[in-house]
Amino acid sequence: MDKLVSIIISVYNKEEFLKECIESLIHLKIDHKQIEAIFVDDCSTDRSLEIIESYAKDHDFIQIISLPSNTGSPSEPRNVGMKQATGKYITLLDADDWLDTDGFPKFIHKVNEDDADFGLGRSFKHSSKGVAHHARFTTYKDASHVKPEEIIKIFRAVGPPGKVFKRELIEKHQIAFEHMKFGEDKLFFTELISKVEDITMSTTPVYHVNRFDENESLVKETSxxxxxxxxxxxxxxxxxxxxxxxxxxxxxxxxxxxxxxxxxxxxxxxxxxxxxxxxxxxxxxxxxxxxxxxxxxxxxxxxxxxxxxxxxxxxxxxxxxxxxxxxxxxGRWHFYIEDNVVYKVTEHKIEGIKPISEGCYPVYEGTQMIDGSLVEVIRVLKPESVEIKRVSAVAMRDVQVAKDVEFDYHDGRLYIKQDQFAKMPHADVNLCVYHDDLGLTLVHASYPSNNERYKMKRQKFKLEFVDRIKEKKDAKYINKITGPMILTRKANLYKDVGFVEALQSLEPGTKVNPTSISHTSKGTPRLVLEDGSIMTANKDFVTKMNTTKLDKYITDIPKRIKVKKACKLYGTRAFNQTPVKDLAAGEQLNISNILYTDKSTPRLVTEDGNFLTANKDYIEVIE
Structure with a gap:
């Protein structure tokens, strides 16, 4: 019997992430007789294959294909999996990502009900900074029988997340992934979309993308x-x-x-x-x-x-x-308002370059008493052609937690009654104004400024509402010592609990070892370190360190190291920007420090301030 959907997962050395990936499939709220999950292992050298096999023994819908030799990219594993597939639809899942257990079944049933060639569902990106939208511009509304050319940014995200397509399309047109170090998705989906007649677009959560610091990929390894x-x-x-x-x-x-x-x-x-x-x-x-x-x-x-x-x-x-x-x-922009529209110009004036309109610029005007009720008022600076669609209260670190609020709009202002916020889950929130089809803008905390002499501080700040109930439930300060901690922001060490005499400044990522907690005269907690110095216990600046996975890393600061396997040198400890340079096996570097990511992964800091992995498989300590 043919399946409704075949889920193709290419695997190479993903043992740390496979459990969450596989269990998301096991817990899909769907009749598992309708699905098949085809894992194609590209000769992993870690425990990836062993982990998949342990689950396959108990779950008939899981299939395993082991390739005879490593192919070097996801292309061939995906092609092999698609040839094996029997589903009406195919979706591609990276082994370090996971499907939404509630949303994906609803989404695939809707696509099937529409008999659509192609489906686009909502994806979310998970990182150490929180949860953000991934390619929202292809899932901004619920709609059936959409033509691909009607989705203006359909080619902006041409990877697997949130996409399903009919198997017969790739078979009829003989579409397959080409073997490439980078960009295979772009060619595959560009050709595939060109053969699509109609699309189901959905705002249902479908796919979760892993962008945590520990997750490395071939894309990050390409300069x-x-x-x-x-x-x-x-x-x-x-x-x-x-x-x-x-x-x-x-x-x-x-x-x-x-x-x-x-x-x-x-x-x-x-x-x-x-x-x-x-x-x-x-x-x-x-x-x-x-x-x-x-x-x-x-x-x-x-x-x-x-x-x-x-x-x-x-x-x-x-x-x-x-x-x-x-x-x-x-971001050296100067802003000003003209005819109810915000414009920006660069710091340096260049002949022939005209100001750029910001499109939609909502600004908070405070809580106002109107007709006996407290109302939040937001002025919206925009051209008349910009249409406001909705307003939503969105959790500051997790866009999955959001609630639309009712509002009145007149005289260029949004009026939101305070009872609207009672419907929100307990979370600190931003207010987001959605406009036209694709636009979304967080509400600004202040009006733009373009004073020629003075620069306005905090001009980029957005309106932040801190949940009073959550604030009471979730203490602001660390009140118990459980082991080493990591700075998430730059912080000072002090000689005294009153923070009168500063000793030195510590960089984000610095490991500290508190031994006790002291308090100010007003009862504010402070961390006391091994050497007696004092620092903040505020959770916005310091977090508990996870020491469970440190065995494979260098954690004592070396003076000099040698590269064992080719790797990359980065300008940030999160490895979230383009690499500074490639490091070849045999290269030696002087090391000045070790800093940790917010997820407790150590990074070696070179003497010129760049970062590289501290993984012992890649790095050897010389002295």
């Missing part, structure tokens, strides 16, 4: 220049696909704006590079490819910042281009 050359090849391929005209423009817009501006030129990596000519050379090659196919790059730019960058790039000399890009990347 920005390498990625750009691979993207240049993908651009050439897409130009040759002969896509329908509207889809072709959307696909090329995605590649130009996202891959060559947002992630290539509009980056700190580019600005810091001592070899900018390599960047310019590649952009010129991209423009040559477009011209060969009778396209003009500027026709695929919608973002006004990128349009300005492109126009300045075309000028002789790159001084103005670099000045503008530097201001844009570092």
């Amino acid at each position: 920005v220049i390498d990625k750009a050359y691979l993207n240049k090849d993908i651009l050439e391929r897409v130009c040759e696909m002969e896509l329908p005209e509207q889809l072709n423009k959307l696909a090329l817009n995605r590649i130009i704006e996202l891959d060559f501006f947002r992630r290539f030129l509009h980056t700190k990596t580019f600005l810091k590079s001592e070899h900018k000519e390599a960047f310019y050379e590649l952009i010129d090659e991209v423009e040559a490819i477009l011209k060969k196919h009778h396209y003009d790059m500027k026709d695929f730019l919608d973002n006004p910042i990128f349009i300005n960058m492109y126009n300045l790039y075309q000028l002789e000399g790159k001084a103005d281009f670099l000045t503008y890009t530097r201001d844009a990347v570092h």
Whole structure:
């Protein structure tokens, strides 16, 4: 009997994440006779295969395919899994991610009810900073029988999360993943979407993406220049696909704006590079490819910042281009209000560059007594063409926790009665204004300022409502010593509990060993460290350290190390930015410190302030 959906999971060395992935499938609220989960192991060298086998013994819907040799990317494992599949629909799941146990069954049944070629469900990104939307621009409403060209940003997220598609589509058109170090998803889904007739779009939670610090991938291991050359090849391929005209423009817009501006030129990596000519050379090659196919790059730019960058790039000399890009990347904007619309200009004025409209800029005007009731008032600065769709109270670190609130809108202001907030789960919240189809903006705490002499502090602050009930339930301070702790923010050490005499400043990620808790005269808790110094016990600055997985890491600060396996050097301890450089086996570096991520993963700090893994499989201590 054919299944409703085949779930394809390619696996390579994911033992730390597989349990959550597999158990999300086991707990799906669906008749498991309707599904099959096909795990394709690409010759893992850890316990991944053993873990899958332990679950397969008790669950008939789990199938295992072991490849004879490592293929080096998810492409071939996915192809093998799709050939084995018998489901009407196929979905791809990364082994370190998981499906929503409630939402995915509802979503796949709706897609099947519509007999849609393709389904787009809501995905969420989980990281040490909290839970955020992942590609909300393809799941902004519930709708059936949508044409792909009607979803303006359908090519902006071309990975597996939240997508299902008919198996017969890939069989009929012989669509498969190509073996690539980077970008295989882009080609596969671009070609697949071009064959789709109708789509079911859903706001139902479907897929959860793991972006915690410990999760490494081939994508993170690819440098920005390498990625750009691979993207240049993908651009050439897409130009040759002969896509329908509207889809072709959307696909090329995605590649130009996202891959060559947002992630290539509009980056700190580019600005810091001592070899900018390599960047310019590649952009010129991209423009040559477009011209060969009778396209003009500027026709695929919608973002006004990128349009300005492109126009300045075309000028002789790159001084103005670099000045503008530097201001844009570092957020050096000056804001002002004109005719009820907020505009921004860069810190350095450049001839010919016009101010950019912010679109929608909601500002909190406080709690006001209106007709005998307390009402929260928000002024909305926007052009008349911008349409407000809804307002939602959203938990500050978890967008999954959200509740729409009723409001009145007149005289350019939103009026929200306070009883609306009684419906919210206990959480600290931001207010979010949704506008048009894709727009969402958090409410600002203050109006914009553009004083020529004085810079307004905290201008970027958003309105934050702290739950009074939660605040009482969840103490603000650590009140019990259970072991070592990690700083999550920069903090000072003091000689006294009153914080009068500062001793030194500690960086985020520093490990500290409190021995006791002292209190100020007003009863505020302070941590007392081994050497008698005092620091804050505020949970916003310090968190308990998880010591259960430290055996495989270097935790005593070495003076010098040698790289055992090729790895990357990063500019941040979270490894969440483009690598600074590749490190080859045999390279040696001087180490000045060890800092920890918010998830308690140690990172080695080089003498020039960069970060690399402390994993003993990759690093050997010399002295």
